[in-house]
Amino acid sequence: MMILPCLKSMTWVMENKNSTPANKVAVINLKLQDYTKTPAGESEVKFTLSRVTLEPTLRSMAYISEQLSTPANKVAVINLKLQDTETTSGESEVKFQVSKDTLGAMLRSMAYIREQLSNAIEPKQDNLTKRPRK
Template sequence: MKLQDYGKSPPGERNVQFRVTRVTLEPMLKSMVDISQQLAVPVNRVVVINLKLQDTKTSSGETEVKFNVCKDTLGSMLRSMNFTRDQL
């Protein structure tokens, strides 16, 4: 996944790679569908998604990734993740 990283100066892209199984992907998809429904309300134009990923390269063993997403972007992500789930 490529994310726009506004924490950098100047802002740039950040690659986030992670492995999923069908078991871990299902709750993630459900959560993202719930978020998508929240974005259907006109007041909610952008939402922050916070992912905690296991990471063997950090001392804590996990990495936290936060990103803003609009409804269209989230829809694209959901289609891609549904395709990935169907491949598992």
């Protein structure tokens, strides 16, 4: 059996926060723990998700989560294909394993990110609606 890195943590920041939902992106940062290296090594993967790319990612992760509900399935392997301008092929691949709990936490984060990406800009001031009518 192949031992793959495990997801250690996931953080993100929103970019173009004050932009329209179509232009907003979330920059995701995954920290992976690799136990095959001695001492155990840690690597980082960064990528961006827009509203368009987040939807299929969420669907796939929700499906994987369902598969992990089966007692026989203890861990799932996630394989991310990333468009990468720094490689000659134009894409890179990241594989790591997750447990049901870890994936659940990822899904909650992704759902929150989706909300943030979907939110339209709040109007700065809308005094007309707040004033009591005389």
